[in-house]
Amino acid sequence: MPESLYRHPTHGEIVELAAAEGHDADIPTNAGSINDCPAPPSKAESPSMELDKDIDVEKGNASSLTSLVESHSGSEAAPEKDEEEHHDPKIVFWDGPDDPQNPMNWSEKKKWGTVTVVSCITFLTPLASSMFAPGVPEVMKTFHSTNDMLEGFMVSVYVLGFAFGPLFFAPLSEMYGRLPLYHTCNVFFIIFTIAAAVASNMSMFIVFRFFMGCFGGAPLVLGGGTIADIIPREQRGTAMVVWMMGPTIGPCVGPIIGGYLTAARGWRWNFWLVAIVAGAFTIVSMILMSETSAPVLLERKARRLRASTGNAALKSKLDSGLTPKQLFKFSIVRPTRMLLRAPICTVISIYCAMTYAYLYILFTTFTAVFTTQYAWHGGVVGLSFLGLGVGSLLGQWVFTHFGNKTVAKHIARGDFQPEHRLGMMCVGGFFLPVGLFWYGWSVQAQTHYMVPVVGTGVLGFGLLMTFMPASTYLVDVFTVHAASAMAASTVLRSLTAALIPLSSQQMYARLGYGWGNSLLAFLSVALVPIPFVLIRYGERIRRRTTVKL
Template identity: 40%
Template sequence: MPDSSTMPDLESQPEKPSTPIQSPGSSTTTVALLYPETDLAKGIVGWDSQDDPANPQNFAPTQKWILLALISSFTFISPLASSMFSPAISYMAAEFHVTNETLLSFSVTIFLLGYTFGPLVLAPLSEIYGRRIIFSSANWFFVVWQIGCALAPNLTSLIIFRLLAGIGGVGCVTLGAGVIADLFPIQQRGMATSIWALGPLVGPVVGPICGGFIGEEIGWRWVFWVLLIASGTVAALIELLNRETYAPVLIRWKTQKLSKDLNRTDLRSAYDLARGTTTVPPTVSQALSQGLRRPLILLVKSPIVLLLSTYMAVVYGLLYLFFTTITSVFEDTYGFSTGLAGLAYLGIGIGFFIGLTLIALSSDRIVKTLTARNGGSFQPEMRLPTMIFFSCLLPISFFWYGWSAKYHTHWIVPIIGMLPFGIGLIGIYMPIQTYVIDCYPAYAASANAALTALRSLLGALLPLAGPKLFDSLGLGWGNSLLGFIALAFVPVPIFFNRYGQRIRERYPVNLEGNGK
C-alpha cells in the first residue's frame, strides 16, 4: 500500500500557489501538490497534473459560473414553493371547508419539514455517488409532486404531497454548498456562496408576491401548476448541461476505467486511499449508514457547528414567524387585496438584496486582508467578524414593524421597517454558510445538511405558534417579544469571533467513517 502521508491534504483544497516552493535543504525548487497525482508505479490514480482540465478546480471560470448558475436557478424555485402557496391558503380552505388555523398553517410549513429530513439522506449520497445524479433525482422528485399538490382532493393529501415535494426540493439547497467547494478556491467562495444563496433567501419572499396574484386571479391550484412548469423547464436544462464536480467520484470513475484498460486490479483512487476506503462503491444501505452519521456527528461532536446551526435556526425561525402576520396585517389593517398584500414582502426582499450586495462585495476582500495580516495563513473564522454588525440590525425590524402596524401608521412605514431584518439575516446567514464550506470542503454537503436540517425544523414548527402568539399579545408586544429574543442573541457573534477557532481546534471531527 502506498504511504498516504505523501499525499496532499484532500480535506482542503486552497487556491494554487502563484510561486514555486523551495524544499528545505534542497537546491531544487518544487511546486506544492494541492491535488493528488497519478503514480501508476505505486498503484495510485489521481489527476494527470496539477493543471489537469478534468479537475473541477481547474475548470474555466465561465464553466464554473455556468454550473453554479444551474444549481442556483433551481435553488430559487424550490424555496419559492415553500411560501408561494401561503397567500392562496384561504381559497384552499374555502374549497376543502377547513377552519382550523393550525392545520392551515401546517399545510404551508410542512414543506420545510421535508427540508429537515431530505438533507440527511441527499448530502451523504452525493458524497458517495456524486453530485449530478443525486441532484437530478431530487429535482425530478420535486417536479413530480407538484402534480400531486395541484390535483390534491383534500387537505390531508395536500399536506403529504407538500412534504414529499420538500424532500426533493431540498436537494439543490443541500448540494449547492458541495458544488461550491468542488469548484471554487477559498478566495472566491464568498462571491459564489452569495450568488447561490439568493434562492433560499429571496425565494420565500418572492413566493407570496406571485402566489397572491395567482391565487386571486386563477385559483390556488394554479400555484402548483406554475411551479410544475417552471421547475420542469429548469430541471430539463440542468439535465442537459450539468456535469459531475465531486473530485473523489471523478477519480473513482477514472480508476475503474484505467483498471479495465490496463487490466490491473491493484489500482486505487488517491482520494479513497487517503480516507482509508476502497474503490468499490458501498451499497445503498452502507451509504446511508455511513453518510447519515456525518451531519449528526457534526451536530453532536462539533460544538461550533452546533452553536452556529442553532443561531441560524433561531434567526430563520424568526423570519417565518415574521411571515405569519404580514398578509393578514396588510389585508385587514390596510385593506390590501390578496395580491397586493404579497407585495408587502418586498420590504424584507429589498433588505435581502442590500445585505447580499454588502456581503458579496466585502466577504472575500475581508478574508484576503485578514489572511495577509495573519502571515498568509487562512482561518475559517475570518468569515465571521461582519456578523457582529449585522446581528444588531435584526431586533430593529420587530419593534419598528410591530408598533407601526399596531397603530395603523401609513402602510409604507411597516414595509420599510422590514428592511433591517432582511439586511441582518443575510449578514448572519452568508458568513455561517461560507464558514462551514471552508471548514469541511470535502464534506461541504453534509456540513450544510446539518445547518439546513436544524433551521428548517424551526422554520416549520415555530410559525405554528404564530397565530396564538399574536392573538394573545397583539402585533405590538408580540413582535416586541421576537425583538427581545433577537436582541438577546446579539452577543453570540462576538463569542464566535473570540472563541470560534479555539473551540473548532479543540474538538476536531473525523468524518471519514473508517473507524479511525
C-alpha cells in the same frame, strides 16, 4: 488546468474544496482526501484524520480555513510521493493536464452553461417554498379548514423536508455522482408538485408539500459541489454569488408572483407554474448537463479499464475506500453528534435556527396581517414580502463587501482567527430586534403601509447579517468537518422554521401584533451577546472542547 491537481495538494486546498462541495474533507474531492495529505507540522496537536479512529472535530482545529489554504503539507517528499503515485500503473488518474474527461477542462461555454442551469434550479426550489403563501386563505377555504396551526404548517412544512432530504442526498452523490441525483430529485420534485396541485384534502396536501421540500433541497446540497468541480478558484467566487442569489431572492420573490397568480387563476396554479418551469429546467439539464464529480468519473474510468484489461488491481486515485454504510454514517451521525457535543456548533446553530424561524413566522402571517390591518386583497398581498427581499439583498451585499475586507485585513496582518468573521454578526444582531419592534408596532398602530414594509426590510437585513457570518464561522472553526457542522445547523434551523411558526397566529391573537413581535424581539435581544462572547472566548472554548466521532 489547475496546477494543484498535478502536485501534492496542501491540507488547506483539500479542506477548502471539500467545504465548497458540501462534504467533510476525509471524503475525496478532485484534489484528494485529507487522509492523503500530512497536516502542517505546526499543528502538532491536531487530531488524527483516519476514518476508523475517534476524531476530535473541534479541539486543535482552531486555525481558520483561510490560513490552512496558505499553509503547505510540511513534507518535502510529498511532490515526489505524488509523482510516484501518478506513475504507478495501478493508479488511474487523468491523462495529463489537458484531459478532456476532466470537467475542469471543459469549454467556458459548457462550464457557465452548467452554472446557469444549476442556478436556475436552485432559484426555483426556494421560490416554491413561499410562492403560494398569499393563497393560504384560499387553500383553507378549499379544504374547509379553520385550524390556525395548519394554516402556518402548510407553508413551513416545505422547509421541514430540507432537514431530511439532504442528509441522504449527500452520501448518495458521493456514491453515484451528482447528475443522477439532480435528475432523480428534479423528477420527483415535479411529481410531488403536481400532486400538491391536485390534492383533494389537507392531509394529502401537507404530505406532498413535505416531499416537495425533501427532493427540492437537492440543488442546495449539490450546487456548491458542481461549481467547485468545474470552476477554478479564481473564478469560483463569482459563480458562487450567482448560485446563492436563488436562496436569497427566491423566498421573497415567490409570494409576489404567487399573490397575483392566485388572484387570477387560483392557488393551484402556483403549483402548476412551478411544475411547468421545473419540467423545462429538468429537460434542459438532461440535455446540457454532464457528470462533474471527479471521484465518480475516475471510478468509472477505472471500472472500464478493469473490464478491458482484466487487471483487477486498477484503482482510482481518488477512491475513498468507504462503504455505503460508512458514507451514510458520516452524513447522518456526525452532524447529530456535533450538534449535541460541540458547544460552538450548538450555540451558532441555535442562533441561526431562531433567525430562520422569524423568517418563516413572517412568511406564514404576512397575508393575514396585511389583509386584516390594511385590507389588502388579491395580488397586492404578495407585495408585502418586498421589503424583506430588498433588506436581504442589501444584507448579503454588505456582508460580502465589508466582511471580506475585514478578513483580508487580518490575513494580511497574519493574525486571522475564525472569530474575526463574527464582527458583522454583532452588527446584524441589533437589527433583528429593531426590525421586529418596528414592524410589530407599526402594524398594530395601522400606520402607512410603507412603515411596516420598511421595518421588514430592516429585519431582512439583520437576518442575512447574522446568518451568513455564522455559516462562514462554522466552516472556519470546523475546517475538516465543516460540512457536518453545516448539516447540523441546517437540520436544526429547518426543524425550528417548520415548527415554531405553527403557534404564530395564536400568539398574535392573544398578544396583538405589537406585543407579539415584541416577544420575538426580546428573544432576539437575548441572543445578541452570543457573537460577542464567542469573539472573546471562542478560541478558549475550542481548545478546551473535545468531541469524539
